[in-house]
Amino acid sequence: MSTAIDQDVILEVRGLTRRFGGLVAVNDISFQVRRGHVLGIIGPNGAGKSTLFNLISGVDRPTSGRVVMEGDDITGKSSSAVVHHGVAKTFQLASPMPHMTVRQILSLAASSSRPRARARDRGMDAYIGEIAEELGLVPLLDAYTEELNVAALRLVDIGRALATDPALLLLDEPFSSLSQDEIERVSTVLRELRARGITMVMVEHKLPALMRLVDEVIVMNFGEQIAHGAPREVVENEQVIEAYLGTKATRMFDAPS
Numbered sequence: 001m002s003t004a005i006d007q008d009v010i011l012e013v014r015g016l017t018r019r020f021g022g023l024v025a026v027n028d029i030s031f032q033v034r035r036g037h038v039l040g041i042i043g044p045n046g047a048g049k050s051t052l053f054n055l056i057s058g059v060d061r062p063t064s065g066r067v068v069m070e071g072d073d074i075t076g077k078s079s080s081a082v083v084h085h086g087v088a089k090t091f092q093l094a095s096p097m098p099h100m101t102v103r104q105i106l107s108l109a110a111s112s113s114r115p116r117a118r119a120r121d122r123g124m125d126a127y128i129g130e131i132a133e134e135l136g137l138v139p140l141l142d143a144y145t146e147e148l149n150v151a152a153l154r155l156v157d158i159g160r161a162l163a164t165d166p167a168l169l170l171l172d173e174p175f176s177s178l179s180q181d182e183i184e185r186v187s188t189v190l191r192e193l194r195a196r197g198i199t200m201v202m203v204e205h206k207l208p209a210l211m212r213l214v215d216e217v218i219v220m221n222f223g224e225q226i227a228h229g230a231p232r233e234v235v236e237n238e239q240v241i242e243a244y245l246g247t248k249a250t251r252m253f254d255a256p257s
């Protein structure tokens with residue numbers, strides 16, 4: 001497909017729809033993600049957030065609509081093909097990979113990624129070392145994943161995604177099951193990734209932590225996009241308050257968690 005490439009737009013989603021029988025899990029969703037930005041996607045359980053991520057990352061195929069990454073139409077491509085286009089996704093529930101060390105997981109992800117000058121020039125160990133450093137995982141590189149707590153597993157999962165050299169990171173509930181201190185630790189990592197140019201789209205229910213990271217927010221409800229705007233605009237939107245936020249809206253920007 002011919003696409004006018006806007007260098008500032010990294011990802012474009014156009015009219016994306018996914019039906020499961022009679023249920024429209026994702027209903028005609030369109031948005032653009034600007035390079036270097038962090039976009040938050042929020043909404044009640046069952047709103048279609050994970051399905052939307054699956055459609056973008058090649059885990060599932062849309063019924064209709066397009067996904068365009070850096071000007072390339074990636075609609076319906078396999079997840080490994082999508083990784084080669086620079087899109088990586090983390091999992092809602094990071095689980096241990098039995099009998100694998102952190103180093104092995106990161107190496108496996110790096111070797112299944114698009115070719116990367118850094119890894120080629122300096123070798124796999126140096127490349128893995130850099131990622132581990134960025135995530136604070138150096139002391140755990142030779143640990144087996146069964147030995148790790150939930151926060152370390154989450155960081156390993158982010159590392160696995162990073163090892164594929166993404167331009168765009170899709171994070172599905174990166175703070176779920178984490179303590180306040182652990183949320184701060186992961187948030188710091190995400191801020192650093194953003195500072196080195198990685199664009200992010202993030203689904204999360206821990207709203208105060210999400211709101212501190214994002215530039216824009218999309219709100220979904222029953223598959224539809226009901227709002228899109230700056231964090232402070234979105235939390236004052238009546239439809240969003242009714243569908244999702246309730247009384248949480250008033251405490252969004254001063255609560256500690």
Ligand SMILES: Nc1ncnc2c1ncn2[C@@H]1O[C@H](COP(=O)(O)OP(=O)(O)O)[C@@H](O)[C@H]1O
Pocket residue numbers: 020023025043044045046047048049050051052
């Ligand atoms: N593979 C599937 N088959 C049938 N229905 C599905 C499937 N995946 C998701 N759904 C349904 O689609 C809707 C959206 O689900 P999901 O994307 O997981 O929501 P969210 O991540 O916002 O909680 C839900 O009603 C869910 O039951």
Ligand SMILES: [Mg+2]
Pocket residue numbers: 049050051092
């Ligand atoms: Mg979900």
